[in-house]
Amino acid sequence: MAVESELDVQLIAATQFTLPTGVDWAADETATDAEALVEFAGRACYETWEKPNPHTRANDAYLRHIIDVGHDALLEHATATLYIRGLSRSAGNELLRHRHFSFSQLSQRYVHSGAGEVVVPDAIAEDEDLRRLFLRAVDDARFVHDELLAALEENMAAESNALLRAKKARQAARAILPNATETRFVVTGNYRTWRAFIAARASEHADTEIRALAIRCLEILREQSPVLFSDFLVSELADGSKMATTPYLS
Amino acid sequence: MAVESELDVQLIAATQFTLPTGVDWAADETATDAEALVEFAGRACYETWEKPNPHTRANDAYLRHIIDVGHDALLEHATATLYIRGLSRSAGNELLRHRHFSFSQLSQRYVHSGAGEVVVPDAIAEDEDLRRLFLRAVDDARFVHDELLAALEENMAAESNALLRAKKARQAARAILPNATETRFVVTGNYRTWRAFIAARASEHADTEIRALAIRCLEILREQSPVLFSDFLVSELADGSKMATTPYLS
Amino acid sequence: MAVESELDVQLIAATQFTLPTGVDWAADETATDAEALVEFAGRACYETWEKPNPHTRANDAYLRHIIDVGHDALLEHATATLYIRGLSRSAGNELLRHRHFSFSQLSQRYVHSGAGEVVVPDAIAEDEDLRRLFLRAVDDARFVHDELLAALEENMAAESNALLRAKKARQAARAILPNATETRFVVTGNYRTWRAFIAARASEHADTEIRALAIRCLEILREQSPVLFSDFLVSELADGSKMATTPYLS
């Protein structure tokens, strides 16, 4: 029986900053590691270690100024890695378009998706009849998948390497699995890339599922750096789901 | 009834070379546009317009030397665009991992996949029983897809924008469509990227379907530049399918 | 005696488009190769071959719409290669920051910059006294460069490989050569990258020299595709030099 999978996103790695010797500067105590690093990189371009401009003396004011004037290259120094589970293969396909990220994706060729986790689209999950229709269709597809798998392994009996045989059977049989099948990712990106991803996918026009992912990423990254994502405005749509926009990225 | 789709790859754009004024050099007449451009870029780095080295005087010798010493950056000046049809969504997912390409992919959110083209994996197509089982399962999935689509559009009657309603219904309903569903791509890449793609995916260890795509790309690009792909050795596997390798890329 | 070098930019390669078989569509006759390819890629995403929308039926209207809604990924399919001479090393350093380009640069380690071409900044060239002061200083630096080169080759007499000895001497001696020393590039980029480069460097705030380069690139690329660069507005600054901006890229 198909198992319904929920989106689960966790931060598993982030940038830690250490001040070098020989530079007479320190970040504000309120600044997170990412925020201190970005300010450091900005000041290194102009050697303004003594914070000569009173308007940008504070870390948050400096970072807001960077975003305001579009020095986005500075945001590339801070990175964050998220572990994403409970995403459908079709949303995963959209995520992969963001090529500045580094991805490690759960392999459908190697891992037997036996437990049968699927991501049910909200519009279907909300309607009990459609939900049942959908899950039954998933079960049917998985039943055929398992039949194909067994028959293919038998057909390939001539292949003596059991591991290779299983892999070849799996990569053919998976052709019947639905878009809704769960996939998982380790995704690493710098803050410029995360901001671009969120701006593109938290928009009202994005697919519901990837929009929910973008909103979740924004929430997590804001804990890492409240200031560097402070320009995003989160609001609620008529259907109760969330969207986010920033005036700086369209 | 599901329609079986065949891989179809065509070259739709390629680099055309024009010699600038003020440079006392000309490519060999045998050189294609891509080959002349790559030699030009190489000679521009060292201003060896007069072809001082007799061993690399000929265009093909010059290019083989470039590949041999690993000056792969020169191969980035020549580009080619292929139009790919008859690829499954799962193979498309693998293709998208090659992020140095530029992609335009057929949208599953906007285009109603009514005709129902699917790519049947070779291992399934070869066994008439499995083929029938597979196609029937595809038809079942498509039947549920159409039911979901109709019901979702009805559920969303409150959404007055018909276009938006159709799109929202489509992006939920597509969740039941199988991996085998056909997708299409316009793919642009420079020769360095095409070579890396072919080396990675024409290998014995690659999935059958993307391996067939890589071999097809190699055949087409060799017409554009016999020399710049001359190091790839194509051979036949036990199952009659093809693979290709080059000693220069692993 | 130092030779003053002038900026020289020429198109040496560009995308040529061929319509694939099996697609019932043709571009307007007015469309250039780049323009036809970008429209083709856009229509391939939605399979709108029959041009259903009367407002975007014409090639130029379609492309303006793409730029207007920000489907910039489509602009990655068309590429152009420029051969740039008469650029200073310092402007070259700025050009290299645009990492989406592919570069082949004249090697200062391999090529003896004997003729002594330099790029004199406009602000210096305009004042005859400063121009003379500058060129004399360049000559002095080149004189020391030649002295260093000779002495270093002598010091390295133990190195029996004459080519290697010359290279090692050259890479040390060049340390005294000024920023103004001429460099040359073969640069390949897709239209999205060229547009981003021009938007960043044709701006009023850019360095004079790279701004002049950006304006020259814009003029040349407009011949390749009047429509895909039609949003750039060129104007004249108080000093008579040109700048360009587009509302679509900041």
Next chain:
Amino acid sequence: MAVESELDVQLIAATQFTLPTGVDWAADETATDAEALVEFAGRACYETWEKPNPHTRANDAYLRHIIDVGHDALLEHATATLYIRGLSRSAGNELLRHRHFSFSQLSQRYVHSGAGEVVVPDAIAEDEDLRRLFLRAVDDARFVHDELLAALEENMAAESNALLRAKKARQAARAILPNATETRFVVTGNYRTWRAFIAARASEHADTEIRALAIRCLEILREQSPVLFSDFLVSELADGSKMATTPYLS
């Protein structure tokens, strides 16, 4: 009087790893943050949390296997940021070619290079006569630079904005500054990029100065992850300088 600048490289940021909840796995205690993260990403692709393969059960064995089979994409999850001072502008130009890095470079247009730091090439520094000749030529160039700067600011008196005037004068006057002028960088890269940089620039054929930089980066990164750089073999050349190679990257 010109000040001789020494290469100074410091680690200022690196990846910190946190295990997510819901995964029954832990890295070996010996593993550094980068090493634990890379193993995690690898196991996430195959869900081999229970370490089924005894040969790759230990973190270091797992990572060596990754490098051995070429799963380099996993190395993109760990990043490190170095602050580099005491590099010449010409070596900086070479560094900029490694476009997968993110760079923040000291601005020659904004920062008055008054103190006059220069990087003296080893081959010149070793010969007292050449060293003196070189430093005197640097002083001459800087003298002309200061003359040009003063005269240009005077010529631009019509420009009422003092900051803009200074910038315009500076960007013209810097044309006479030598390649040897010191530059500084904040450089962020993932381990795949750092490995490619070191493999390319620690080679015997690289320029002396950037080779020394590559060796220094290798030493620092090995402290972050002994295993992920363990395949590099460091050796000494006839002139006493160091080089490094790995069988995995050419």
